[in-house]
Amino acid sequence: MKSPREFVPSGFLVYLGWGNLAIIVIQKTENLLSAKSGSATAERAEQVKKPSQRLTKEDCLEIFKQLYLARYFDVRLIKEKKRGRLRGTLYSSHNQEAVLVGSLFGLKPTDWISPIHRDMPAFFMKDFRFDIDNPDRLGMSIEEVCAQVWGKEGSPGRARDNWSHIGSKSKRIIHSTSMLAGTIPVAAGVAYADRMQGGDAVVLTYNGEGSTAQGIFHEAVNYAAVHKLPVITIVENNQWAYGTPVDQECPTPDVADRAKGYGIPGLIADGQDVFDVYDKVMEAVEYARAGNGPAIVECKTFRAYGHGDHDDDRAMKYRPSEEIEKGRRRDPIAVCRQTLIDLGYLTGDAKTMYMAEGKNAGDATNDDFPPEVVDFLNKGIEFAMNSPMPAAEEAEKWVFWNGGQA
Amino acid sequence: MSATTEAPAALKKNYLTALKEALDEEMARNKMMLCQGEDIGRLGGAFGVTEGLQAKYGEDRVVDMPISEAAIVGSAVGMALNGMTVMAEMQFIDFISCGFDQIVNMMATYHYRTAGEVHIPVVVRGPAGAYGGGALYHSQMNEAWFCNAPGLKVVCPSTPYDAKGMLKAALRDGNPVIFYEIKELYRKREIEEELPTEDYIVPLGKAAIRREGKDVTLVSYGQNVYHCLDAAVELEKLGISAEVIDIRSLVPLDEDTIFNSIAKTSRVIVVNEAPMTCGFAGELIARISQKAFHLLDAPPSRVTRMDTPVPWVKPLELHVLPTIDKIVAEAVRIYRF
Ligand SMILES: Cc1ncc(C[n+]2csc(CCOP(=O)(O)OP(=O)(O)O)c2C)c(N)n1
Numbered sequence: 001m002k003s004p005r006e007f008v009p010s011g012f013l014v015y016l017g018w019g020n021l022a023i024i025v026i027q028k029t030e031n032l033l034s035a036k037s038g039s040a041t042a043e044r045a046e047q048v049k050k051p052s053q054r055l056t057k058e059d060c061l062e063i064f065k066q067l068y069l070a071r072y073f074d075v076r077l078i079k080e081k082k083r084g085r086l087r088g089t090l091y092s093s094h095n096q097e098a099v100l101v102g103s104l105f106g107l108k109p110t111d112w113i114s115p116i117h118r119d120m121p122a123f124f125m126k127d128f129r130f131d132i133d134n135p136d137r138l139g140m141s142i143e144e145v146c147a148q149v150w151g152k153e154g155s156p157g158r159a160r161d162n163w164s165h166i167g168s169k170s171k172r173i174i175h176s177t178s179m180l181a182g183t184i185p186v187a188a189g190v191a192y193a194d195r196m197q198g199g200d201a202v203v204l205t206y207n208g209e210g211s212t213a214q215g216i217f218h219e220a221v222n223y224a225a226v227h228k229l230p231v232i233t234i235v236e237n238n239q240w241a242y243g244t245p246v247d248q249e250c251p252t253p254d255v256a257d258r259a260k261g262y263g264i265p266g267l268i269a270d271g272q273d274v275f276d277v278y279d280k281v282m283e284a285v286e287y288a289r290a291g292n293g294p295a296i297v298e299c300k301t302f303r304a305y306g307h308g309d310h311d312d313d314r315a316m317k318y319r320p321s322e323e324i325e326k327g328r329r330r331d332p333i334a335v336c337r338q339t340l341i342d343l344g345y346l347t348g349d350a351k352t353m354y355m356a357e358g359k360n361a362g363d364a365t366n367d368d369f370p371p372e373v374v375d376f377l378n379k380g381i382e383f384a385m386n387s388p389m390p391a392a393e394e395a396e397k398w399v400f401w402n403g404g405q406a
Numbered sequence: 407m408s409a410t411t412e413a414p415a416a417l418k419k420n421y422l423t424a425l426k427e428a429l430d431e432e433m434a435r436n437k438m439m440l441c442q443g444e445d446i447g448r449l450g451g452a453f454g455v456t457e458g459l460q461a462k463y464g465e466d467r468v469v470d471m472p473i474s475e476a477a478i479v480g481s482a483v484g485m486a487l488n489g490m491t492v493m494a495e496m497q498f499i500d501f502i503s504c505g506f507d508q509i510v511n512m513m514a515t516y517h518y519r520t521a522g523e524v525h526i527p528v529v530v531r532g533p534a535g536a537y538g539g540g541a542l543y544h545s546q547m548n549e550a551w552f553c554n555a556p557g558l559k560v561v562c563p564s565t566p567y568d569a570k571g572m573l574k575a576a577l578r579d580g581n582p583v584i585f586y587e588i589k590e591l592y593r594k595r596e597i598e599e600e601l602p603t604e605d606y607i608v609p610l611g612k613a614a615i616r617r618e619g620k621d622v623t624l625v626s627y628g629q630n631v632y633h634c635l636d637a638a639v640e641l642e643k644l645g646i647s648a649e650v651i652d653i654r655s656l657v658p659l660d661e662d663t664i665f666n667s668i669a670k671t672s673r674v675i676v677v678n679e680a681p682m683t684c685g686f687a688g689e690l691i692a693r694i695s696q697k698a699f700h701l702l703d704a705p706p707s708r709v710t711r712m713d714t715p716v717p718w719v720k721p722l723e724l725h726v727l728p729t730i731d732k733i734v735a736e737a738v739r740i741y742r743f
Binding site: 190 | 438440466471472474476477479480481482483484485486487488489490492507508511512515516517518519520521522523524525556557559580581
């Protein structure tokens with residue numbers, strides 16, 4: 001196998017440049033590996049400059065807003081679902097938003113992502129770094145995503161599969177499916193093909209910790225490691241896989257330890273701290289982009305509600321209430337707000353504006369969110385509500401490709 | 407390495423060489439094509455189908471994969487999603503079960519799920535079939551699993567000409583194709599043929615009439631086509647004229663050729679080495695009963711493997727599989743019905 005650097009088309013200078021970058025990144029990741037989970041303060045004390053330290057004030061405030069947007073999407077969907085307006089199951093991303101926002105923020109438009117059931121906001125948040133209203137960004141539009149949720153015509157998969165199972169080849173979002181961990185080999189193939197075509201894309205895949213028990217997780221990560229493919233497997237360790245606690249799914253306390261078996265970095269991020277997620281994922285991304293191969297980034301987080309909305313009542317029984325309270329206490333929006341206050345980026349009234357954090361979805365109101373966030377989602381919902389259902393006969397279409405004829 | 411390809415009299419080519427030529431020509435034609443599988447590069451494949459391809463096209467396009475059918479098939483889906491055409495080799499088709507989920511849930515459904523945005527040009531091919539003492543895990547014909555998964559095309563050539571032309575067609579088809587090769591035919595001298603020097607394909611979805619007859623239609627594919635042809639010779643001695651149809655392509659299926667033959671013979675037997683229950687023979691008979699009942703003078707019949715695994719030693723193996731004798735006996739019974 002050619003080293004990935006040899007795929008860089010533009011010659012010697014670039015080659016040298018990449019080589020140097022690779023060395024820097026390797027050193028940084030080694031630091032990280034030895035520091036392991038560590039508290040945010042310990043890491044701030046480190047000499048190495050974290051990727052988040054490169055973020056401007058505007059970036060940080062944008063990240064804050066995006067946490068709100070992810071939360072608002074979830075809150076609204078929970079309410080719509082409760083009112084009986086939506087078909088299917090909602091897998092809430094509540095309390096896990098920092099994983100999505102922190103991991104997506106550092107990507108380039110040419111990168112690919114592969115979200116799963118609990119990552120609905122990722123579908124429209126890809127590329128948000130370049131402004132939510134920018135029509136040229138490569139994420140899916142909120143209209144497309146809402147049309148899918150409502151099962152309407154304007155959805156990319158024509159609402160043929162459950163709402164969380166969308167994706168877009170043109171937007172470089174691998175289509176989500178129900179087969180847990182099943183998209184990781186697909187992501188590896190996408191990365192391989194991108195490299196063959198001279199690209200430098202990194203592919204982020206998202207999976208719950210429970211899904212790492214699948215054989216295909218091993219097969220895919222092993223393959224990606226053998227070929228040094230730039231695939232970052234993000235493990236959203238929210239402590240529960242449906243009704244089973246993590247210690248019944250994984251024999252080691254840290255899922256990231258699995259990386260050792262593949263000879264790749266296994267990083268651990270505080271999944272409630274968007275900047276820590278950003279740092280760890282960016283380091284893995286830079287490391288992968290430089291041709292060093294895949295990494296696993298485990299984000300420690302907590303699932304606020306049941307597995308799906310159908311499970312909320314039962315979840316109260318299999319999860320002790322103290323655990324739920326403790327798990328929800330570190331709300332990612334609150335953690336981010338505090339960081340911004342410490343940095344002096346939020347002052348005066350701004351410190352206490354829009355307080356959605358810590359609230360149950362049912363208790364949060366529009367006043368808890370920035371108006372532009374509310375407006376953004378409302379646009380999508382309105383589009384979805386006004387869009388017709390796909391025609392019944394469509395169910396027979398698209399079993400086979402017919403060479404592109406209409 | 408194949409003796410036949412290097413033999414001086416090699417105007418005629420064997421089934422395996424035909425497959426190799428198909429891959430070679432398609433790799434040359436389509437720079438975005440890639441082959442992957444276990445031991446297919448350095449070694450050239452367990453049977454030699456990919457021999458020489460890595461030297462010619464490089465390690466990036468002829469990839470030795472970890473022993474990981476799910477990764478072989480799953481990453482092929484990702485490559486296809488990102489603009490490539492992939493040949494994914496299963497070392498033996500029996501092991502395809504280890505990649506089953508990726509095939510039936512990921513690959514087969516991708517076009518449908520995305521309402522046509524994505525199509526998956528991947529051919530999963532591998533050696534299949536019994537009669538050589540391969541025993542339980544190296545003898546299966548598991549095509550029915552995949553015929554039952556909408557979105558997959560399923561084919562099985564029986565001649566070198568078809569092997570080459572259908573593999574080329576499959577690689578250009580744009581849909582996922584499960585391509586059954588008959589390993590007992592790979593190097594069989596008797597079936598070698600001259601192949602056209604110019605580019606050609608054999609379209610998927612067209613059956614072939616291998617022998618004309620007027621009393622009974624024998625419908626089959628793969629290795630069993632030859633059993634049917636031999637049975638037809640025996641039947642002729644008994645004054646029964648058998649027509650032999652090689653369907654070649656299970657999905658899509660050329661029903662017309664089958665029905666037209668039955669219109670002539672009024673009798674049909676499906677011969678299939680897969681186990682009987684829920685095998686493809688049952689599907690053919692159901693369609694014949696539903697759509698061509700009025701053409702029949704006798705109940706449609708089938709000769710299949712028994713519902714057992716494929717045992718190892720010869721007397722046991724032949725006991726459970728279709729044989730010439732069993733086909734002849736059934737044809738006589740149907741003829742006298
Ligand atoms: C192969 C497979 N087996 C079982 C399921 C059913 N299932 C869906 S989600 C889930 C739990 C997933 O837990 P985890 O991976 O930790 O992700 P989380 O839902 O906690 O985010 C299960 C068992 C499935 N979708 N796919």
